[in-house]
Every structure is written in structure tokens, then in C-alpha cells.
Amino acid sequence: xxxxxxxxSMDCAEGRAANLPCNHSTISGNEYVYWYRQIHSQGPQYxxxxxxxxxxxxxASLIIxxxxxxxTLILPHATLRDTAVYYCIVRVGNTGxxxxxxxxxxxxxxx
Amino acid sequence: GAVxxxxxxxxxxxxxxxxxxxxxxxxxxxxxxxxxxxxPKQSLMLxxxxxxxxKATYEQGVEKxxxxxxxxxxxxxxxxxxSAHPEDSSFYICSARDQGTSYNEQFFGPGTRxxxx
Numbered sequence: 001x002x003x004x005x006x007x008x009s010m011d012c013a014e015g016r017a018a019n020l021p022c023n024h025s026t027i028s029g030n031e032y033v034y035w036y037r038q039i040h041s042q043g044p045q046y047x048x049x050x051x052x053x054x055x056x057x058x059x060a061s062l063i064i065x066x067x068x069x070x071x072t073l074i075l076p077h078a079t080l081r082d083t084a085v086y087y088c089i090v091r092v093g094n095t096g097x098x099x100x101x102x103x104x105x106x107x108x109x110x111x
Numbered sequence: 112g113a114v115x116x117x118x119x120x121x122x123x124x125x126x127x128x129x130x131x132x133x134x135x136x137x138x139x140x141x142x143x144x145x146x147x148x149x150x151p152k153q154s155l156m157l158x159x160x161x162x163x164x165x166k167a168t169y170e171q172g173v174e175k176x177x178x179x180x181x182x183x184x185x186x187x188x189x190x191x192x193x194s195a196h197p198e199d200s201s202f203y204i205c206s207a208r209d210q211g212t213s214y215n216e217q218f219f220g221p222g223t224r225x226x227x228x
Contacts, residue, residue, distance in 0.1 A: 036219075038155075041202070041222065041224070042221055042222065043115070043117075043204050043206075043219035043220050043221045043222050044155070044204070044206075044219045045219070046216060046217070046218070087154070087155075098145060098157050098160055099145070099157070099206070099217060100157060101147075101154045101155040101156070101157075102154060103154050104154060
């Protein structure tokens with residue numbers, strides 16, 4: 001699976017949009033981009049995933065560049081409960097293969 | 112989404128003892144489950160892939176004789192840390208693959224914090 005690069009930490013004001021970038025320049029054509037988050041001392045929580053089209057669900061939006069070498073997770077209106085470590089992972093297809101976690105981005109939402 | 116539970120949520124044991132951690136998929140069947148370990152302020156590290164009815168596949172550097180994995184049913188996988196030592200103290204997390212979804216989503220358990228004295 002391709003490696004990902006994320007900034008180690010970010011701050012965001014409560015109520016504002018949080019934009020979390022992820023670089024995956026070696027991604028291959030059959031690899032999906034997944035986003036999970038982990039609130040302190042809990043298991044990771046699924047947020048969203050996509051292949052090449054932008055995706056949106058009730059939690060977030062995922063914007064994938066046309067060349068698929070990077071993506072951005074957008075939390076439209078960040079709340080204090082969104083403070084967590086956010087992991088961007090790329091994985092082959094929908095086969096259910098293993099996830100290999102990178103270092104993630106620690107997002108702190110500031111009141 | 113689907114629910115994965117772990118038991119116990121935390122455990123403290125003496126050095127040299129063995130500890131068993133259970134991972135259950137509560138409302139779906141999971142032929143594949145995964146075990147991760149997470150040290151403080153670090154990311155999750157995949158330890159092994161647990162397949163129902165067959166032997167687990169361990170990641171490089173993970174001792175299969177120390178971390179025994181059993182996946183005897185479609186809803187239960189167990190991880191046994193044998194002869195635990197203080198360096199095994201960590202946060203152990205399992206995940207289960209829901210084959211019923213269109214994209215085989217993985218759901219994670221809440222984790223088990225192991226402290227070895």
C-alpha cells in the first residue's frame with residue numbers, strides 16, 4: 001500500500017471549516033483513500049473514503065485531486081468533539097485488506 | 112455502523128502471566144479480523160490478520176508464539192499475550208471486516224489497555 005504524508009498537527013477555530021491535507025503521491029490506480037479518526041484512548045472511527053471522485057457524507061467531505069496524488073478532508077463546521085488524530089490511509093480496492101496507519105494529524109479545535 | 116466490542120477494556124497483570132483479549136463483532140459476521148497495538152503518542156501498528164478457521168498471518172517482527180490469535184467463530188477472535196512483560200504494556204485494538212457492506216468496511220473496537228507490572 002502507498003504511504004501517506006500528513007502534517008503532524010493543526011488547529012481550527014470552533015465553528016470554522018477544518019481542512020486536513022494528505023499527500024499520497026505514489027498511489028496506484030486501484031487504491032482507495034480512507035480517512036479515520038481516533039479520539040483519545042478510543043478505537044479509530046471511520047469517516048469517509050473515495051477512489052477519484054469527491055465524496056460527501058454526514059460527517060465530512062473528501063476532495064481528491066485529479067491526479068489523485070493528494071486529498072483533503074473537510075469538516076465543514078468543526079466542534080470541540082472533533083478534536084482527534086485524523087489518519088489518511090490508502091488501500092488496494094475494496095478487498096478488505098489490512099490498514100497500515102501513518103502518523104496522522106492531531107487536530108485541536110479551539111473554542 | 113456495525114459494532115465491535117473488546118473485553119476487557121483494561122487489564123493489569125503481573126510479569127510472566129498470560130492475558131487473553133476478546134474481540135467480538137456484535138451485529139455482523141467477520142471472517143477477517145485485525146489486531147493492532149498502539150504505544151503512547153504513537154500510531155496504530157498492525158500486528159496480525161486473523162482469519163476464521165485458519166491460522167493468523169503475522170506482520171514482520173511480531174512473534175506468533177508470544178501473541179497467540181484464535182478466530183474460532185465468525186464473531187469472535189482472541190489475542191493471548193503469553194508470558195507478558197512490562198514492554199508488552201500497550202493499547203491493543205481489534206477491527207473486523209464487515210463483508211455485508213459494499214466496500215468491506217472495517218470497524219474498530221474500543222481497545223484494551225494492558226498494563227504489565
